[in-house]
Amino acid sequence: MKNLKKKKKKIYILKQIKQQEIKALKRAAKYRREFLGNVSHELKTPIFNIQGYVHTLLDGALNDDSVNKKYLERTSKSIERLIAIIDDLDALARLESDELKLDKTSWDILELIKEVFESFEVKSIKKDIKLMLPKNKTPIMVFADRNQISQVLYNFISNGIKYGKKSGYVKCVIENKEGQVSVTIQDNGIGIDEKNIPRLFERFYRVDKGRSREEGGTGLGLAIVKHILETHGEEVNVVSKQNTGTKFIFSIKKP
Numbered sequence: 001m002k003n004l005k006k007k008k009k010k011i012y013i014l015k016q017i018k019q020q021e022i023k024a025l026k027r028a029a030k031y032r033r034e035f036l037g038n039v040s041h042e043l044k045t046p047i048f049n050i051q052g053y054v055h056t057l058l059d060g061a062l063n064d065d066s067v068n069k070k071y072l073e074r075t076s077k078s079i080e081r082l083i084a085i086i087d088d089l090d091a092l093a094r095l096e097s098d099e100l101k102l103d104k105t106s107w108d109i110l111e112l113i114k115e116v117f118e119s120f121e122v123k124s125i126k127k128d129i130k131l132m133l134p135k136n137k138t139p140i141m142v143f144a145d146r147n148q149i150s151q152v153l154y155n156f157i158s159n160g161i162k163y164g165k166k167s168g169y170v171k172c173v174i175e176n177k178e179g180q181v182s183v184t185i186q187d188n189g190i191g192i193d194e195k196n197i198p199r200l201f202e203r204f205y206r207v208d209k210g211r212s213r214e215e216g217g218t219g220l221g222l223a224i225v226k227h228i229l230e231t232h233g234e235e236v237n238v239v240s241k242q243n244t245g246t247k248f249i250f251s252i253k254k255p
């Protein structure tokens with residue numbers, strides 16, 4: 001009698017575990033379906049644009065000097081868009097497959113911020129946005145995957161410029177704390193309405209699709225950032241106010 005009860009309990013527990021597994025598999029399948037749907041939707045727009053311009057050029061516009069250069073420039077912009085999407089998808093795929101292969105070393109965060117800011121020199125001048133380095137003077141060592149944190153900084157700073165206002169700024173503030181360093185990337189741009197903040201890190205989510213596309217955004221930048229920081233065991237916080245600006249804050253461990 002006692003044995004039968006024990007067996008029944010075991011079967012009940014096994015059934016619960018299996019049910020949980022089925023639920024997780026269903027969730028993953030739904031997520032995969034949605035992701036593939038989003039990817040093909042994102043690729044369609046630039047591909048159809050390219051097709052449209054090439055057909056128009058072949059149908060005679062090629063010999064019309066008033067439009068041929070314009071159509072070729074638009075074709076080129078759509079190709080750049082496709083490349084940006086593929087690059088970001090590739091980065092996400094690599095991050096997922098290399099999840100356990102973080103290359104953590106000790107390095108100076110101030111030096112990396114300087115390097116990343118320098119790569120935005122031309123873009124920031126074009127948009128008349130001032131890049132402000134941290135005020136700290138002596139090196140601040142951290143222990144993390146340098147390439148991946150470089151990508152995090154690149155994406156935050158790129159967004160600060162993309163969604164910044166003319167004659168605005170993007171600044172980086174470093175707080176040297178015990179055991180960790182806190183990094184803030186702040187802009188005084190268009191800001192984000194509170195209701196959109198919980199969805200910002202979802203793949204392909206954008207507050208204003210038009211503006212993001214116009215600026216060459218793919219909707220994947222913050223998803224990549226979240227992935228990297230989670231793999232490092234860190235969180236990211238957002239403080240933003242519409243028409244005032246945005247702050248992204250995250251921590252990195254010290255050696």
Ligand code: ADP
Pocket residue numbers: 155159160162163164187189190191192200205206207208212213216217218219220221222223246
């Ligand atoms: P995107 O390629 O569209 O910039 P991201 O994943 O980097 O994609 O960001 C998602 C969305 O979050 C953006 O489309 C934009 O609406 C919003 N966003 C991100 N950073 C900022 C910022 N600094 N200021 C205002 N909005 C931002």
